[in-house]
Structures are given as C-alpha cells and as structure tokens.
Amino acid sequence: MSASDMFAPPVNRAMKVLDRSFFQRTIPTSAARIFSQKDISRCRLELEKSKDIIGTNRALLIRSDPDQERAGAGGKCVLLRPEVIHNDPTTWSPKLRDLEQDGTVGVIPYQLHLDYNYFSYTEIMNAIITQSETPEQHEVPTGFALAGHVAHVNLRERYLPYKHLIATVLADKNPQVRTVINKVDYVGTENEFRTFQYEVLHGPDDMEVTLKEQDCTFAFDFAKVYWNSRLHTEHERLCGIFKEGEVVCDVMAGIGPFAIPAGKKKCFVYANDLNPESYKYLNVAIRMNKVGDFVRPFNEDGHEFIKTAAVELLRAEHEVAIYPKKKTSRSNPKARSPPRPLKTFVQPKIMSHYVMNLPASAITFLPSFIGLYSSVPGMPSSEIRKLLAPHTEQKLPMIHVHCFSTKSEDDVAETKEICEEISRQLQYEITPDTPELQVWDVRDVAPKKRMFCASFRLPEEVAFREV
Ligand SMILES: C[S@@+](CC[C@H](N)C(=O)[O-])C[C@H]1O[C@@H](n2cnc3c(N)ncnc32)[C@H](O)[C@@H]1O
Incomplete structure (x- = not known):
C-alpha cells in the first residue's frame, strides 16, 4: 500500500446517506517517545529536518504517550513515518539513531487513528462516488x-x-x-x-444572507435578487477605475456591488435596477453603508434610464460637504460652533462612467446613447458642449458594457466580434484600434463561454447625433 493510499479513507460505493462513523482508519506507525518535556520542540524540529516525522500536516504531530501511566505524568511522543519500524534501526535516519543512543527518545509502535474529521471533502467524495470512465469527468x-x-x-x-x-x-x-x-x-x-x-x-x-465585499456590507434575500460572489474581482476592478467626485451611472446595479463601494469612495452614483427587490435591497445597502449622500437609487428600465439619468444630472444641483469627525467638549465652548467642512464635493453635470452588467443583453441597450445630448428639452446642444472638453476638463462618459462571447487563447477574434456588435448597435465604427477601447476578459462562465467587459468612450458623434 502506498503512503497516500494509507492516509485515504476506506471506500464505500454503496453509501447514499452519509454515515460519518464509517470513515475510520488505523495506521500502524511508530513514534519517538520523548523522555524529558524540555526536549519536545527540539526533537520535533530535528526529526522534521531528518524527515522521520509523519508526512501529514493534518494530524496532530505531538501526542500523549500511548502508555497510560506516562501520559498521566505528561509524557509526549512525536509521530514518525510508517516506514520507520520501531524495532528495526536500519529504517531510522542517523539523527533518530543519535537521539535514541543518547537517551533523548525511545522508538515505540504507535496506532494512529484517523476519523471523519481528519479526511477532506475531496477524499470523502472520492471514497463514495464511482469514478467516471471519461477522464475529464473524473473529478x-x-x-x-x-x-x-x-x-x-x-x-x-x-x-x-x-x-x-x-x-x-x-x-x-x-x-x-x-x-x-x-x-x-x-x-x-x-x-x-x-x-x-x-x-x-x-x-x-x-436565503436571507449578509456578506461583505470591498469593505461594504450587503444584506439581501438570495432567492429574490441577483448576486454572484465570483464577480468580486470585476467589481473591484471597475471601482478602482472610478475617481473621487466623478459621477457613475450603474444601469443594472443589482443590490449595488459597484454602486455602494463607488459611493464609499465618494463618487456620485446613479444606481438603477428594474427588479423591485433589487431596488429594495439597494436601499438597504445604502443605509447600512451610510452612502446616502452619494448614491441615489432608481427602479426603472435601463433603456430609458440611460437617457433620463443623463438629463436629470444636467439639471441637478448637488454637493456634499465632508466634515471632520465630531468631538464634543464641554470645557471648550468653541467646539460647539459649526465646524468648517474638510472638503466639498460638487456633483458634475456629466456622467464619467456608465456601467452595464447584464452580459446576455447589455450591448442591445447601446442605442439609448444615440442622441443622448442632442435633444435635451430646454437645453441646446451648444450649451451642453460648453460643459465638455475642450471648454472644460470633463470628457464624455466611458461606457463599460458586459457581454458574453466565445473563448480563445488570445481573445483577438472575440475583441473584433464585440467591436463589430458595438458598432452595429451605435451605427458608428468602433474597432480594436479605437483609442481608449479595452476588451477585458472577466471570467470563464462555461467550457466555451467567456464574460467580457468592453470599455470605450462615448463618441461625440453618437452623443450629439440628431435623431
Ligand atoms: C447580472 S445582474 C448584475 C447586477 C450587479 N450589477 C452585479 O454586478 O451583481 C443584472 C441585473 O440587471 C437587472 N436588469 C435586468 N433587466 C434590466 C433592465 N431592463 N433595466 C435595468 N435593470 C435590469 C437585473 O434585475 C439584475 O439585477
């Protein structure tokens, strides 16, 4: 029997209801009985170095002496490899021989008992589930x-x-x-x-769960809203791109894994979701994370919201003053006078980012950007252009649209295909060479399916096209 088989649980292919007590194994091995307590850590280190110690870090290596009397007096032993035979010094390392010769340890037989708690999930499963014929389904x-x-x-x-x-x-x-x-x-x-x-x-x-992501707390009913913890790196990646004081429009915000952390870093966020339950828990997250000054929740269809949010922002006047943390001092009356803000954030008039994480169909929402700023009631385009570069520092928004595509080694074909679809939707050519375009490989979702995020700046021609 190989060493790895020796540490594996017994096999039971007929088990359909878990019987934890079945998973028992006794391994006949040896142990080094340490005669003096002061030598325990030294012996362990030295026997580890000489590779005499048992090859599993899941079992306790230092155990009570198997002899009741010695154990009662605090006697300990260190578990040795099964290949070390207690009465055959030719199987011992020179170090173990030295320790035995100088009277530091004695080598004794030891019955190591393993149970259900010792074995890992994979080991237990391999002991129960019949292996498949096809190697790719073996796991x-x-x-x-x-x-x-x-x-x-x-x-x-x-x-x-x-x-x-x-x-x-x-x-x-x-x-x-x-x-x-x-x-x-x-x-x-x-x-x-x-x-x-x-x-x-x-x-x-x-299904009422509470969890943390990006240092924000979310509490929601997992049965009623969308949540995917596997997207946490994507949430972090995009939030890392947003800058303090910018406006982010999250068109399909769910319960806010982009919106709430963005608000926490003092971005102004227009967060929307069509699902009334998502809207409800988005409000909960806004309250729990105290980001109400920065994050505004909406419950609308994203197609419309892309436009209405842009128009609403043009008209909105909003600023947030950040005050130093309150100190109440009775002895210092000056402390009661209103404090001066540390910083005031004035909400810009133009979105810096649109996020659209609904990979199955978000690309088809892009036509809503056509003429975004060409027909704002009571606001001629010329006036809106003055809010933008080169008149100001403000650029047109970056659009981050999630989508699915196929999988290849280098994503070249997928990037081209995604650009073609964006171009079709906007009736404006976006190519892999378009400045600022990035097609980010988010994650594999199936053997032949990958999720991407295409980021590009809304072209001026599209934003101001007369429709
Ligand atoms: C894939 S989830 C992403 C949610 C969130 N952004 C995240 O990363 O967890 C897509 C969300 O789009 C919402 N949704 C679906 N159709 C929509 C529409 N027409 N307008 C706005 N939101 C929509 C769904 O309710 C769902 O919460």
Whole structure:
C-alpha cells in the first residue's frame, strides 16, 4: 500500500446517506517517545529536518504517550513515518539513531487513528462516488459559490444521486456554510432579473444572507435578487477605475456591488435596477453603508434610464460637504460652533462612467446613447458642449458594457466580434484600434463561454447625433 493510499479513507460505493462513523482508519506507525518535556520542540524540529516525522500536516504531530501511566505524568511522543519500524534501526535516519543512543527518545509502535474529521471533502467524495470512465469527468464536484452562509452548487446530472450527501459533507467541511442549494435548470426559468430556481440540499431554507465585499456590507434575500460572489474581482476592478467626485451611472446595479463601494469612495452614483427587490435591497445597502449622500437609487428600465439619468444630472444641483469627525467638549465652548467642512464635493453635470452588467443583453441597450445630448428639452446642444472638453476638463462618459462571447487563447477574434456588435448597435465604427477601447476578459462562465467587459468612450458623434 502506498503512503497516500494509507492516509485515504476506506471506500464505500454503496453509501447514499452519509454515515460519518464509517470513515475510520488505523495506521500502524511508530513514534519517538520523548523522555524529558524540555526536549519536545527540539526533537520535533530535528526529526522534521531528518524527515522521520509523519508526512501529514493534518494530524496532530505531538501526542500523549500511548502508555497510560506516562501520559498521566505528561509524557509526549512525536509521530514518525510508517516506514520507520520501531524495532528495526536500519529504517531510522542517523539523527533518530543519535537521539535514541543518547537517551533523548525511545522508538515505540504507535496506532494512529484517523476519523471523519481528519479526511477532506475531496477524499470523502472520492471514497463514495464511482469514478467516471471519461477522464475529464473524473473529478468529484468541488466548486461552489458562497453568498454569506449559503453555498450554491451546480451539479451535473451524474452527481444528482449523491446530491444530499455532497451537500452535507460540503457543509461539514466548510464551517461558514449553513445552507447548500442546487440550481434547478428548468428550461425557460432564466428570467430578466437573473434569479434562479433552486432546491435546498442541506440546512434550513434561509436565503436571507449578509456578506461583505470591498469593505461594504450587503444584506439581501438570495432567492429574490441577483448576486454572484465570483464577480468580486470585476467589481473591484471597475471601482478602482472610478475617481473621487466623478459621477457613475450603474444601469443594472443589482443590490449595488459597484454602486455602494463607488459611493464609499465618494463618487456620485446613479444606481438603477428594474427588479423591485433589487431596488429594495439597494436601499438597504445604502443605509447600512451610510452612502446616502452619494448614491441615489432608481427602479426603472435601463433603456430609458440611460437617457433620463443623463438629463436629470444636467439639471441637478448637488454637493456634499465632508466634515471632520465630531468631538464634543464641554470645557471648550468653541467646539460647539459649526465646524468648517474638510472638503466639498460638487456633483458634475456629466456622467464619467456608465456601467452595464447584464452580459446576455447589455450591448442591445447601446442605442439609448444615440442622441443622448442632442435633444435635451430646454437645453441646446451648444450649451451642453460648453460643459465638455475642450471648454472644460470633463470628457464624455466611458461606457463599460458586459457581454458574453466565445473563448480563445488570445481573445483577438472575440475583441473584433464585440467591436463589430458595438458598432452595429451605435451605427458608428468602433474597432480594436479605437483609442481608449479595452476588451477585458472577466471570467470563464462555461467550457466555451467567456464574460467580457468592453470599455470605450462615448463618441461625440453618437452623443450629439440628431435623431
Ligand atoms: C447580472 S445582474 C448584475 C447586477 C450587479 N450589477 C452585479 O454586478 O451583481 C443584472 C441585473 O440587471 C437587472 N436588469 C435586468 N433587466 C434590466 C433592465 N431592463 N433595466 C435595468 N435593470 C435590469 C437585473 O434585475 C439584475 O439585477
């Protein structure tokens, strides 16, 4: 038996309901009995260096002496590799021999007992699930997305007979997980709000989750709104691009994973979502994170919102003064006089960024940008142009639109295809060589499907086109 087989749990292909007590293994090995307590750490270090120590860092290496009397007196031993035979010094390293010769340790037999708590999720699964014939399906399902205490798995059909078992072991081995759900794929249930049908595999049907992202707190009902923790790097990436004092328009904001952190870094945010439940929890997030001065929630259709938000911003007068943290001092009456603001942020009249994270269809929202500034009631285009470069520092907004495409090594074909689709929608040519264009590879979503974010500056011709 190889060393790795020796540490693996016993196999049971018939198990359909988890029996934790089945997973027991006793490994006959050896241990170095340390005669004096003061030598424990030195012996451990030296035996580690000489590679006599047992090759697992999951089991406690220093144990009570197996002899009851010695254990009662505080006697300890260090576990050694199974290949070290207690009564055959030819299997010992020179270091172990030295330690034994000078009376520091004695080498004794030791029965190492492993149980369910020792084995990992993957080891338990490999012991239960029959390996598939095809090597690419060999792996046991390990992936899950976590939202607060809810783990969300997406099991292939072949694993469905084991679904409750998988969920229970997953929860056992991940202490933050209380509920495990499986996405149920009924054809046609992918709705516009991007919520999904699910079944609870383990734990209570409690989908009210609280979690943190980018140091912001979100509390929401995972069954009613869209949330994907796997997007956290994309949320961070775009928020990293936004600058303090800029205006960001988040057209499909969900519960605010772009909007709330952007507000926290003192961007003015127009955050919108069509799902009334998302709007509700967006409001909750605004309150919880105290970003009400900077983030305004809306519950409209994004097609319209792209235009109405731009017009509303042109007319809005809003500024936020930041005050030093209050100090109340009775002895110093001056402290009661109104403090002077540390800084005042005046809301600009033009959006700096539009974010559109609805990858299946966001590109088709682009026609809403055609003539964005050409027909604002009561405001001629000439007046709006004066708010923009070269008259001011303000440029037309960057548009960050998410989309799906195919997968290739270098994304060249995908970039070209995405540019062509943007051009079709705007009736204006955007190419991979257009200045400021970036097509960012966000993440793989399926074997042949990848999510991208195309960023480009709204062309002047499009914004002021007469329609
Ligand atoms: C993929 S989710 C992204 C949410 C959020 N931005 C995030 O990163 O988690 C897309 C969101 O678009 C919203 N949505 C769908 N159709 C919409 C529309 N026509 N207008 C505005 N929002 C829409 C959905 O309710 C959903 O919250």
